[in-house]
Amino acid sequence: MKILGIDPGLAVTGYGVIAENRGKLTLIKYSTVRTKPDETIQNRLRRIYNRFNEIFDEHSPDACALETLFFAKNPKSVFQVGQVRGVLLLCASLHDVPAFEYSPLEVKQSVVGYGRAEKPQVQYMTRVLLGTRETPRPADAADALAIAICHANSSRLKKFTGR
Secondary structure (H helix, E strand, C coil), X not given: CEEEEEECCCCEEEEEEEEEECCEXXXXXXXXXXXXXXXXXXXXXXXXXXXXXXXXXXXXXXEEEEECCCCCCCHHHHHHHHHHHHHHHHHHHHCCCCEEEECHHHHHHHHHCCXXXXXXXXXXXXXXXXXXXXXXXXXXXXXXXHHHHHXXXXXXXXXXXXX
16 A cells, blocks of 8 residues: 655645555655745645645555644644645545545654654654654655554554454
């Protein structure tokens, strides 16, 4: 199974593609899609949409995993991330790829074993679980890989338990 993990953001959206085969995780690719703050929101969303269409075409994932909205202090940021998530969910739907959502707590629990883990712990375990020499950077891409790992772990658990 090939999984596309996405950490949505208007300025920076991280993504990571992994493969899961019989419990073994393999890193395929990770990077970010960046938009410029001086662009209109429409152009920024279109840039994200166009790039993720290319990513879906290039990697043909079997599943897409996104982080759920995290309610921060800035309501404007929440709305902007919500718009980005809508664009990403549309891309997944147009490519007939099922989308799954995980909270930051679920991702940390799945990757580190502790839901309140700090970013460096998540990045370290992401590196260990994928067997890479270097910690994936930037943080947005590392987070996207952690989200993909969370989905792989969740899928295996569901197959095992039948739920």
